[in-house]
Amino acid sequence: MRVSHYFEWEQHITGGHAQSVKNQRTMLDRAGIEYTTRPSLDVDLLHLNNMGPRSLLAAKRAQAASVPVLIHTHQTAEDFEGSFALSDFLAKPLRPYLEYAYDQGDHLICPSEYNQRTIRTYTETPSTVISNGYDPQKIAGFESLRETYLDRYDLSPPVVFNVGHVIPRKGLETFIETARRLPDLDFAWFGFLNPTGGHFDRILRSRETERLVESAPENVTFTGYIDDIRGAYAAGDIFFFPTHNENEGMALLEAMAAGAPPVVRDIPTFEWLEDGRDCLKAETDFVPAIESLLSEKRRAEIGAQANARSEAFTLDAVQADLVSLYREIVGE
Numbered sequence: 001m002r003v004s005h006y007f008e009w010e011q012h013i014t015g016g017h018a019q020s021v022k023n024q025r026t027m028l029d030r031a032g033i034e035y036t037t038r039p040s041l042d043v044d045l046l047h048l049n050n051m052g053p054r055s056l057l058a059a060k061r062a063q064a065a066s067v068p069v070l071i072h073t074h075q076t077a078e079d080f081e082g083s084f085a086l087s088d089f090l091a092k093p094l095r096p097y098l099e100y101a102y103d104q105g106d107h108l109i110c111p112s113e114y115n116q117r118t119i120r121t122y123t124e125t126p127s128t129v130i131s132n133g134y135d136p137q138k139i140a141g142f143e144s145l146r147e148t149y150l151d152r153y154d155l156s157p158p159v160v161f162n163v164g165h166v167i168p169r170k171g172l173e174t175f176i177e178t179a180r181r182l183p184d185l186d187f188a189w190f191g192f193l194n195p196t197g198g199h200f201d202r203i204l205r206s207r208e209t210e211r212l213v214e215s216a217p218e219n220v221t222f223t224g225y226i227d228d229i230r231g232a233y234a235a236g237d238i239f240f241f242p243t244h245n246e247n248e249g250m251a252l253l254e255a256m257a258a259g260a261p262p263v264v265r266d267i268p269t270f271e272w273l274e275d276g277r278d279c280l281k282a283e284t285d286f287v288p289a290i291e292s293l294l295s296e297k298r299r300a301e302i303g304a305q306a307n308a309r310s311e312a313f314t315l316d317a318v319q320a321d322l323v324s325l326y327r328e329i330v331g332e
Helices: 014-029 053-064 087-103 112-121 142-152 172-181 205-213 230-233 250-257 287-292 298-311 316-331
Strands: 002-006 034-036 045-048 069-072 107-110 127-129 158-165 186-190 220-224 239-240 261-266 279-284
Touching: 002 014, 002 053, 014 250, 014 316, 045 053, 045 112, 045 316, 053 069, 053 087, 107 205, 107 316, 112 127, 112 250, 142 220, 142 230, 158 172, 158 230, 158 250, 172 186, 172 205, 172 220, 172 287, 186 230, 250 298, 279 287, 298 316
Parallel strands: 002 034, 002 045, 045 069, 069 107, 107 127, 158 186, 158 239, 186 220, 239 261, 261 279
Antiparallel strands: none
């Protein structure tokens, strides 16, 4: 089997979307499946990971050449809102575009059951749920970096932390206001869009993001981009993820694998998590949940359960599902 595994705008996209594509290619390498990263038709399967105009054209050409088209549904209009500058405005025309784009596939991969339910309101194209997964090797050895990263950002344990893009949709306002109510705890957001400059061009930052970051109390640290993401999981003790909408949440999977007890917003995306066992959930007020995890014993209990639950999402666990779907679509 030979696959065209195309990721349009690959050089510009970061975060969980980019990591998912990297994970897929790792699984293909391990499974011995030959692939090209170009939108080629000299293949048995075209797998598209970002439905920009070149991907849409590639899908059309593949249909004409009788090459089956598999599309990953990383994007939804709902997930795009509250992200970067003009995202709320652009989300309106994005939905009909994605409805049309996803219609061009023979089959879709949805990273979660929630994403699949959302996508079914876009198109009748058949779909299969396959997690983005996480690579345990990405965080291996994180424990050894704890003192280094605590010292680097002047953090005192237990540290409440988040990982990823600093955007309103990820619950930025909730993160800041919760920290304001818990002034004796250090809150750290490891990720992009550092207010003093950093990995992304400032033009991507919305005014709301600027306002919220500038209003944050002294016990909140925005680290900006860090070269070794293991440092975040080393320094952090309570993973606080008050996101409003998520297709899956790769940072959540990694935090769970690191044994950090998660505190998440009670949204449909996280229905698979059991409140009080492998996470703590809240709708608006997260202070009681975080305060309950100030107990080292309670953190260890929830963290251990979270770690055990994360094992179902390793690349080794997900790979068979991806390869099986490829073979089914190709007819092997």
